Amino acid sequence: MKNLTCSVIITLLFVFTIQAQQQNSKNKTNKDNTIQTQPKLIVGIVVDQMRYDYLTRFYNKYSNGGFKRMMDEGFNCKNNHFNYVPTYTAPGHASVYTGTTPNYHGIIGNNWYDKEINKTVYCTDDDSVQSIGTTDDAGKMSPTRMKTTTFADENRLYTQLRGKTIGIALKDRGAILPAGHTANAAYWFHGADEGRWISSTFYMKQLPQWVQNFNASNQIKSYLKEWNTLYDIATYTESGPDANTFEGGFNGKDAATFPYDLMALKDKNSGFDILKATPYGNSITADFALAAIDGEALGKDEFTDVLAVSFSSPDYVGHNFGVNSKEIQDTYLRLDKDLERLLNGLDAKVGKGNYTVFLTADHAAIEVPSYLKSLNIPAGYFDGRAFKEKLSVFMKARFNAEDLVENISNNQIFLNRSKLLEMDLKLDDVQEAIVNEIIAYDHIDKAYTGMSMIQTSFTKGVEELIQNGYNQKRSGDVIYVLDPAVISYGLTGSTHGSSFNYDTHVPLLFYGHGIKQGHTYKKTHITDIAPTMSAILGIGFPNAATGQPLEFVFD
Numbered sequence: 320m321k322n323l324t325c326s327v328i329i330t331l332l333f334v335f336t337i338q339a340q341q342q343n344s345k346n347k348t349n350k351d352n353t354i355q356t357q358p359k360l361i362v363g364i365v366v367d368q369m370r371y372d373y374l375t376r377f378y379n380k381y382s383n384g385g386f387k388r389m390m391d392e393g394f395n396c397k398n399n400h401f402n403y404v405p406t407y408t409a410p411g412h413a414s415v416y417t418g419t420t421p422n423y424h425g426i427i428g429n430n431w432y433d434k435e436i437n438k439t440v441y442c443t444d445d446d447s448v449q450s451i452g453t454t455d456d457a458g459k460m461s462p463t464r465m466k467t468t469t470f471a472d473e474n475r476l477y478t479q480l481r482g483k484t485i486g487i488a489l490k491d492r493g494a495i496l497p498a499g500h501t502a503n504a505a506y507w508f509h510g511a512d513e514g515r516w517i518s519s520t521f522y523m524k525q526l527p528q529w530v531q532n533f534n535a536s537n538q539i540k541s542y543l544k545e546w547n548t549l550y551d552i553a554t555y556t557e558s559g560p561d562a563n564t565f566e567g568g569f570n571g572k573d574a575a576t577f578p579y580d581l582m583a584l585k586d587k588n589s590g591f592d593i594l595k596a597t598p599y600g601n602s603i604t605a606d607f608a609l610a611a612i613d614g615e616a617l618g619k620d621e622f623t624d625v626l627a628v629s630f631s632s633p634d635y636v637g638h639n640f641g642v643n644s645k646e647i648q649d650t651y652l653r654l655d656k657d658l659e660r661l662l663n664g665l666d667a668k669v670g671k672g673n674y675t676v677f678l679t680a681d682h683a684a685i686e687v688p689s690y691l692k693s694l695n696i697p698a699g700y701f702d703g704r705a706f707k708e709k710l711s712v713f714m715k716a717r718f719n720a721e722d723l724v725e726n727i728s729n730n731q732i733f734l735n736r737s738k739l740l741e742m743d744l745k746l747d748d749v750q751e752a753i754v755n756e757i758i759a760y761d762h763i764d765k766a767y768t769g770m771s772m773i774q775t776s777f778t779k780g781v782e783e784l785i786q787n788g789y790n791q792k793r794s795g796d797v798i799y800v801l802d803p804a805v806i807s808y809g810l811t812g813s814t815h816g817s818s819f820n821y822d823t824h825v826p827l828l829f830y831g832h833g834i835k836q837g838h839t840y841k842k843t844h845i846t847d848i849a850p851t852m853s854a855i856l857g858i859g860f861p862n863a864a865t866g867q868p869l870e871f872v873f874d
Contacts, residue, residue, distance in 0.1 A: 357856055358832035360618035360674040361474075362665065363497060363627045363848075365412060366654070367490070367634035368815060369680035370642060371399070371824045376557050377651050380550070384659035386828075389678060393830030394872040395838040401682065401823040402844040403787035405729055405816045409442040409492045410788070411681025411845070412629065416469035416497040418849030418864030420787040425466040426496065427793050432726040432733050434793070439728065440464070443495045445521065452517035452526045452534070457509045460491045461521035462500055467863040469499035470849040470856075471625040476501070477858040481622040485611050486629075489600050493629030493681070503615070506530065508603065514539045514591030516607060529614030538606055542599035543585060547578035548649045549656075558648040565687040566640045567811040569593065575640060577649075596639050598653035600632030605657040609664045618669035623856055628661075629681070630654060641687040641813045675832045675855060677848060680825035684813040688804055698804035701762045703727070713756050718744065730816075731795030746770070746796070753797045765800040772798070784818045835874040843869060 374386060374395075381387050389395075401411070403420040405428060413426040421427045426442050433440045443460040450458025471484040486498030486505035494505040504523060506516045515534040518526065526534070552561060559565075561576045568575030571587035585593045594600050608628045611617065617624040633650055640646040658678075665674050688698035707727055714723050720742060726733040732753060739746060750768035758766045765781065772789040785798055801807070801817065808814040815822045827843060833855045846866030853860045854868040 356833075357623045358618075358673060358675040359620075359623060360612075360665070360669050361623060361625045361852055361856070362661075362674060362676045363416065363625070363852075364658075364661075364676060364678040365415060365488075365493065365497065365627075365629040366678065366680050366826070367408060367493065367629060367631045368637045368682060368684045368813075369633055369826060370683040370821070371397070371826050373651050374826050377648060377655075380554075380557070380648075380652055381655045382659055384662060385655035386658060387655075388659070388662060389676070389828040389830040392836055393676075393828055394834050394836065396827035396829075396841075396843045396869070396872075397838055398840050399679070399825055399827035399843045399845065400820075401825070402784060402846060404781070404784045404818040405788060406682035406818075406822040407729075407816055408490065408634065408681050409496060412493055412496040413465055414845050415679060415681065415848050416471060416499065416627065417465070417467045417861045418470065418846050418853075418866040419467060419861065420846060420865065422787055422790050423467055423863040423865065425464065425790055425793060427788065427790050428729045429492065430728070431793060432728055432731075432795070434733060434736075437725065439726070443492050445519070448519045448521045450517060451519055451523060452515060452530070453509050453513060455509060455511070455513075457491070457507075458517045458519045460495055460507075460519050462495050462498070462502075462505075463521075465496055465500070468861045469497060470852045470858070470861050471497065471627065472499035472501045473853060473858050473861055474623060474625055474856055475499075477856070478622045481620075483615055483617060483622075483624040484627070485615055485617065485625070486627040487604060487608050487611060488627075488629035489595050489604060489631035490629065493631050494627070497627035497629065498625075506607070506611075508595070508600075510590055510592030510595060512590045514594070527614060529610060533607060533610050539591070539594075539603055542594055542597075542603060543582045543591075544599075545578050545580055546597050546599065548645065549652050552577060552645060555645050555648050558645050559643045559690075561645045563690075565690045565811055566644055566646070567809070568639070569596075575644075575646075577645065595632055596635035598632060598636070598650040600635065601630045601650070601654045601657050604628065604630055604632075605661050608661060609668075612664065612668050618665075618674060630657075637684050637813045639812050641690065641811070642684050643686060643690060672832055675834060675852075676828075676830045677852070678826060678828040678830075679845065679848060682815045683822050683825050684815045685804060685806060685817070685819075685821045687811065687813055688806055689810050691804055696804065697802070699762060699802070700810070701801050701805055701807040703807050706757075706760065709760065710753070710757065713753075717752060717756075718742070718749070723749065726795075729795075730799050730801070732797040732799075734796045750796050757797070757799055762802050762805045763799050764802045767798045769794065769796045769798070781818045784823075829869075829872045833874055834872055837871075839871060841871075 445461035484502040486494040488494035489508040491507040566575035691698035754766040777783040
């Protein structure tokens with residue numbers, strides 16, 4: 320009897336074990352299938368000039384449906400940084416979507432000196448295409464100067480061009496570079512006396528009917544109204560006083576203080592372009608993005624689409640008023656509302672759980688140095704003209720030549736290679752001589768030769784960031800780094816471009832399909848975004864991607 324009981328128990332245990340194993344296997348299969356199931360739509364959101372601390376500083380003022388929804392229900396990478404310099408708009412957007420740095424994708428600035436044609440070029444200029452939607456040259460743009468693919472390109476290739484890609488931003492570069500080379504369309508805002516969304520013949524022969532309808536509506540003009548604070552200005556305790564000496568303001572208004580009558584100010588501030596430097600530029604962008612979801616039927620079939628949206632206005636506002644201004648706080652509180660509106664629109668149009676969103680920035684920004692100086696924090700301004708004159712005197716004394724330097728831009732010095740050959744001067748020697756000279760100048764913290772960027776592999780510090788931003792064919796012969804909190808800019812407003820934390824530390828939020836709830840303080844890089852999106856989609860990585868998928872964000 321005892322033996323029989325033992326046999327029954329053993330048999331039951333065996334059966335339970337088999338059932339448990341089968342259930343575990345089933346659960347694992349379901350989980351794997353969930354990870355491999357593709358969302359109907361990927362929405363990439365880049366907020367131009369967004370510091371990470373805007374998430375935390377204004378958190379208590381945000382609604383529950385915008386930034387908070389993504390932070391609390393999605394995954395928050397709290398220690399996300401750019402891993403290259405310069406931290407400008409064009410390299411930022413390119414790096415987010417290509418998963419690599421300027422030394423590979425080639426977008427080394429918004430503008431840069433082209434050593435082959437001896438003139439400064441703009442990142443998306445393309446004289447081989449024509450404007451669509453305007454007779455102005457503002458539409459003669461394309462992504463041809465970007466040397467690599469984006470994850471949106473890879474999705475187009477993977478789906479045999481059935482998955483759509485649409486890029487949208489007030490700035491042409493904010494729409495064009497993320498959308499990549501194979502995009503169905505990229506649209507950007509042309510202000511001046513037109514106030515309309517435009518494109519180029521790189522993408523289409525004429526604007527789709529839904530874009531024409533949007534431009535013909537009164538929607539954009541309706542934002543030429545008063546800009547006052549969303550809430551009582553007395554509650555804006557997370558920013559400095561409204562009246563101060565650290566802000567620029569608008570032409571035609573003596574003080575940079577609320578309210579701003581945009582209709583009255585527009586004629587002295589480039590017409591519809593004034594909207595770019597207000598939170599209403601974000602609202603226009605959200606309006607157009609929602610119209611694009613309908614007009615292009617995004618997320619409506621079995622092939623994943625990509626919508627790349629860049630909110631450009633925070634950059635204009637930050638440059639004008641500074642990162643500690645009431646204007647920047649109001650801009651983010653209003654952007655929070657536009658973000659909520661966009662997410663709600665995605666829920667309704669694509670379906671909650673059917674889309675994946677990431678939100679990041681193309682760079683951050685510095686506190687106004689004159690404000691920092693008023694608080695006894697080391698800061699200052701770099702006089703580029705005096706720097707150029709002093710260097711010219713040195714070159715004349717050392718090499719008996721005044722035209723060895725062709726260009727100085729983006730903290731880089733470009734030498735006249737033909738003149739060096741003519742004078743039988745060695746490139747290495749001239750580069751080294753300049754480094755040894757300028758390192759003694761005021762506000763120059765570090766200087767490096769272009770040759771050192773080619774011959775040495777740096778793995779840490781500012782040197783690594785410079786090398787990641789250095790493109791052998793396009794970058795200069797000498798690179799210099801300014802002191803912390805020193806900028807080449809006016810005395811009012813904020814700017815960016817450096818390797819310091821105030822420029823590199825930006826948000827990275829993931830939300831929606833395939834994303835779990837959580838956060839990390841592990842250091843992540845901007846170049847990790849594209850591989851992460853590629854992994855979610857199960858597609859090939861962008862062809863020069865150097866970032867890694869962030870596995871810990873996956874559900």
